[in-house]
Amino acid sequence: MHTDARGPSLLNPPPPRPEHTGPYSLSFFYTGLSRPRDGFPSFQATAYLNDQDFFHYDSEDRKAIPSYPWSQMEGIEDWEKESELQKAREDIFMVTLKDIMDYYKDKEGSHTFQGMFGCELQSNKSSGAFWRYAYNGRNFIEFNKEIPAWVPQDPAALNTKQKWEAEEVYVLRAKAYLEEECPAMLRGYLQYGKTYLDRQDPPSVSITSHGTPGETQTLKCRADGFYPREIELHWIQGDDTQETESGGDILPSGNSAYQSWVVLSVSPQGRASDSYSCRVTHSSLAQPLTVLWQGARAEGSQGAREQ
Structure with a gap:
């Protein structure tokens, strides 16, 4: 096929990049303390779009404050209306914490009530939802939208269930929120922020070594500044993947980016044999990136980004 200096022939264009279809998620995490400090x-309360902070609210400011870059996207949300909604949820949340403490007669110490709820979209269709609470780190109550009903996971939660299910409409509202309202809100937010959530930031990769000549050398391969979160780092000797001592977190x-690293100890005998390299696999890279370490020198393979 003929090509010229301007690029590939129009008769053989590069394949189109497939449109990202998710999953995308909207989730909320609430924490109430009986004794603030x-x-x-x-x-x-903190809201997230995928793994990115969306907005924060607390009982001191009583305002829903968007995080960057959402704060720069005019029209993505009515933040005054969102603040009023969070105030109402705060009131209900703290009343529930007091009810649980009264049930257990927990007068001493500090006690914690946490709530987590949200939904997910895949290919623009609802693909999951959750709504659950915990008291002092233990499962407390969870909403099952298939029944639908609140399912107690703690003795005190029986009272909460009765209170929240006093009228059938409250159960139906919870089900509608998870199956309809939450996905609709998420679709609306994606009209503004999908490009940001779909971005692909490649990692900068560096290798450092520590140790004295003639002794075991500690090698650290570090990847910085990448997005999305998922990444794989492996030390390779020859063609064999090595078991690392630490790292991987x-x-x-x-x-709004991430970092990760893996650490490997190399004996003097090992340094004298096959060379070592760090292999990085990430969705932003067309193929795995290999950075070679030889002695005290690290060399990036073609396309390597180093610091």
Whole structure:
């Protein structure tokens, strides 16, 4: 097939990149404390779009404050209306915490009530939802939208179930929220933020080594600044994957990106044999990235990004 300096022939165009279809999720995490302390108000809520902070609310400011970049997207949400909704949810949430403490006569110490709920879309269709609560770290009550009903997981939750199911309409509203309202809100947010959630930021990869000549050398392969979160890092000797000593965790690195690393110890005998390399697999890379370590020198394979 003929090509020229301007790129591939129009008779053989590159295959189109498939449109990302998710999954996308909208989730809320609530925490109530019976005894607030500095830095920890009595109630706080954080919303997430996928794994990205969407907005934060707490009992001190009583305002839904959007996180970047959502704060720059005009029209994505009516933040005053959202603040009023969170105030109402705060009131119900803290009354429930008091009811549980009264049931157990928990007068001493600090007690915690947590709530988690949200929904997911795959190919623009609802593909999952959850709504559950915990008291002092133990499962408390969960909504089963198939029954539909609140399912107690703690003795005190029987009272909560009776209160929340006093009228059938409340159960139907919870079911409608998970199956209809939450997915509809998520679709609306995606009209503004889908490009941001679909972005592909490749990792910067670096290798460092520590140790004295003639002794065991510690090699660290680090990947920085990548998104989305999923990534694989492996140390390779020759064609064999090596078992690493530590690392593998994926942590935020700032700017809504992530970092990860793997550590390997290499004996003097090992350094004298096959070379070692770090192999990185990430969705932003057309193929796995291999960075070679030889002695105290790291060389990136073609396309490697180093720091």
